Amino acid sequence: MYLGRIESGKSYKKLYLFFILLSLGLVAAIIYITFGRATVTLSPQKITFENKFDAAVLENPSGAENAVPGKILSLETEESRLVTTNDVKSFDEKAAGTVTIYNQRDKDQPLLSKTRLLSASGVLFRTDRRVVAPAGGKIDVPVTADKEGQSGNIGPQKFTLVNIWTGWQDKLYGESKEAMTGGYVGLPYVYEQTIDQALNILSEQLYAKNLANLQGQIAASEKILSGATKNEILAFSSSIEPETQSDKFTIKVKTRTIALICNEEKLKDLAQKNLKQAAPKDKEFLAIDWNSFSYKLKSYDLEKKEALLETSLSGESRAKISASLFRKNELIGLDRYEIKKYFEKFEDVGSAEVYFKPFWVRKVPSMLDHFEIQIQ
DSSP states (O other): OOOOOOOOHHHHHHHHHHHHHHHHHHHHHHHHHHHOEEEEEEEEOEEEEEEEEEEEEESOOTTOTTEEEEEEEEEEEEEEEEEEOOOEEEEEOOOEEEEEEEEOSSSOEEEOTTOEEEETTSOEEEESSOEEEOTTEEEEEEEEESSOSGGGOOOSOEEEETTSOGGGTTTEEEEOSSOOBOSEEEEEOBOHHHHHHHHHHHHHHHHHHHHHHHHTTSOTTOOEEEEEEEEEEEEEEESSOSSBOOSEEEEEEEEEEEEEEEOHHHHHHHHHHHHHHHSOTTEEEEEEEEEEEEEEEEEEETTTTEEEEEEEEEEEEEEOOOGGGSOGGGGTTOBHHHHHHHHTTOTTEEEEEEEEESTTOOBOOSOGGGEEEEEO
């Protein structure tokens, strides 16, 4: 009995294709899991710390704590100096000059002292004395501005006699041939800051001079510490008071210069010892920043022949961390950004670098033996 043709080829082809794709997927998964690797490199957080201490400079430091051998020198000097200044202070005064009075009338005209004369530019002047302008003639009279200031410094011009009848003002008037002067003057002046500046300059000059003299008193093998000198002004006087009109004055200054002679290398050794003792115990000491090394004279006692130096030195250390402190299973499946964010919450971690391989790996694999945390 004929049952007809059974179509089966297409179904088997689809099934074969499905198994092939499934096999390729399994192979890819096996390769991804087998060859995928992730490495996280952690850099411990670094810190800079500073240590300050007082170092004693003694002639015999044997048995003394934080002390170095050295000696203290001092020198006092007194000098006077004549100082000239170009400083000027402006003063407002009343301008003055001469006006010629013309009288074209047929009678003499007396003018009292303080007679008012108004210039063509509107500035009022007054005569300095009584005069009589002769009929048909003229006479010179000294005049002074009514008000102080530069406005009185006017050039030659015509003047009106204010108090006479207006009908006579064209026949009785004044003229100046030269400019009025003196309404604004600048005079040599000594300000307080000028005296202070002269004091500073002279004291600095004495300081340099004293240091040179002290250097000449020590042996060639000895050295004055550049950061451990001090200049003090013991006395000061000026021949004039501040805010005085003058173009010169004399100052006298007495100074004392203090200098320390000490082996700087021994001071550095002491600073290094103190720095390491002050280093955080829970951190790993890395290095010394010698560029930060500094010292300055803090105090001294000339009778005891000793001094204190305020000394400072900085160093660098980093946190002590171990890969065993972190739980690797918490990082499974995280990408590069998520891993970096994860380690940001640890204050002892300065930075985290993440490396994946092969190139197609983008996340931490699930097999812990394929994931490594390293400390740089």
